[in-house]
Amino acid sequence: MYTTKAQVKLNNILKSRSAVVLAIESSCDDTGAAVVKDGRQVLSNVASSQLDVHRKYGGVVPEIASRTHIETLELLIEEALASASKGMADIDALAVTCGPGLVGALLVGVSAAKALAFALGIPLIGVNHMEGHLSAPFLTFPELAPPFMAVVVSGGHTQIMQVTDYCSYELIGASIDDAAGEALDKIARLIGLPYPGGPEIEKLALSGDSTVFSFTRPKTDGKYDFSFSGLKTAALNLYKKGAVAADLAASFQSAVVEYITDNAVEAAKAHNSAKLVLSGGVAANTLLRERLGVKCAKAGIQALWPDMAYCTDNAAMIGAAGYYRLLRGDISTLELNAHPSLRLI
Numbered sequence: 001m002y003t004t005k006a007q008v009k010l011n012n013i014l015k016s017r018s019a020v021v022l023a024i025e026s027s028c029d030d031t032g033a034a035v036v037k038d039g040r041q042v043l044s045n046v047a048s049s050q051l052d053v054h055r056k057y058g059g060v061v062p063e064i065a066s067r068t069h070i071e072t073l074e075l076l077i078e079e080a081l082a083s084a085s086k087g088m089a090d091i092d093a094l095a096v097t098c099g100p101g102l103v104g105a106l107l108v109g110v111s112a113a114k115a116l117a118f119a120l121g122i123p124l125i126g127v128n129h130m131e132g133h134l135s136a137p138f139l140t141f142p143e144l145a146p147p148f149m150a151v152v153v154s155g156g157h158t159q160i161m162q163v164t165d166y167c168s169y170e171l172i173g174a175s176i177d178d179a180a181g182e183a184l185d186k187i188a189r190l191i192g193l194p195y196p197g198g199p200e201i202e203k204l205a206l207s208g209d210s211t212v213f214s215f216t217r218p219k220t221d222g223k224y225d226f227s228f229s230g231l232k233t234a235a236l237n238l239y240k241k242g243a244v245a246a247d248l249a250a251s252f253q254s255a256v257v258e259y260i261t262d263n264a265v266e267a268a269k270a271h272n273s274a275k276l277v278l279s280g281g282v283a284a285n286t287l288l289r290e291r292l293g294v295k296c297a298k299a300g301i302q303a304l305w306p307d308m309a310y311c312t313d314n315a316a317m318i319g320a321a322g323y324y325r326l327l328r329g330d331i332s333t334l335e336l337n338a339h340p341s342l343r344l345i
């Protein structure tokens with residue numbers, strides 16, 4: 001079902017190609033709301049982290065995540081509107097993450113977005129969280145436009161994608177087991193560091209020697225695929241044998257970073273990509289940025305990554321992705337549901 005009022009609004013947006021989008025993100029443990037104009041201009045981007053709530057359990061507890069989203073979302077939306085100096089009547093469309101993620105957490109955002117879109121009579125756009133990560137660089141680089149090669153490295157995914165056009169992707173490589181962020185989180189947990197482990201490994205690595213341990217890269221069928229599970233098991237065995245935690249953190253981080261950057265740069269070269277874009281939560285890692293920058297410079301490829309605020313989960317990137325979906329008329333009905341295993345391609 002779609003309301004006539006929303007249809008009229010959509011027609012106007014398609015004509016003007018301009019829209020102020022209210023975006024909601026609640027796929028995991030961060031609640032986010034943002035107001036984004038024309039897919040590029042962030043008028044506001046607010047978030048409430050649940051880290052303190054989950055940390056004592058060593059990871060995200062899905063039921064607690066859903067309940068905390070319920071408690072915070074309404075206030076966050078108000079805050080996003082206020083800091084953008086907008087009222088509900090100024091919003092042209094609603095974008096919301098509908099997957100992949102934790103089903104209960106996703107449902108909180110999806111339900112709120114459906115209710116608001118219906119009440120306001122505006123188009124609703126269900127956004128794939130990974131498309132959000134892929135769109136985050138548009139917020140930092142106003143001139144960036146497809147085609148480009150992208151490497152998305154998060155807690156749930158490690159993928160190399162060719163972005164052939166807006167909303168159009170080809171999968172070039174992916175992890176066949178753990179995501180890079182997931183592997184970092186698991187090693188951090190093993191050595192007693194708090195959740196999320198990626199930033200903690202990064203901190204501990206500063207006092208360690210990355211040359212102490214080396215890790216063999218497992219063979220994968222796809223040339224640009226990854227397998228982090230073997231690296232993780234090797235690190236686990238080293239720790240059991242008494243490896244110094246800081247050296248292990250530094251060596252493991254370095255192995256993960258070299259693996260990602262080698263595959264991504266090789267993929268970009270093989271596809272004659274002039275640009276390689278890094279995004280996702282792990283893109284916040286300084287070593288990853290540095291190494292990608294160095295290898296891209298050597299290959300004559302431009303390396304780009306979003307501002308720190310748009311690397312880890314945030315609603316602004318959902319607003320950017322939502323805008324480009326909107327321009328294609330890819331809108332959702334009020335039957336939109338949460339899809340925990342939603343695929344992009």
Ligand code: KG4
Nearest residue numbers: 154155156181196198281282284285312313
């Ligand atoms: O994109 P994201 O916020 O959520 C998902 O969609 O998964 O990514 C979260 C992941 C976690 O595994 C976290 O440990 C990792 O990103 N991460 C980092 C850093 N900051 C976040 N990994 C390495 N270095 C960092 N500075």
Ligand code: ZN
Nearest residue numbers: 154281312313
């Ligand atoms: Zn994410």
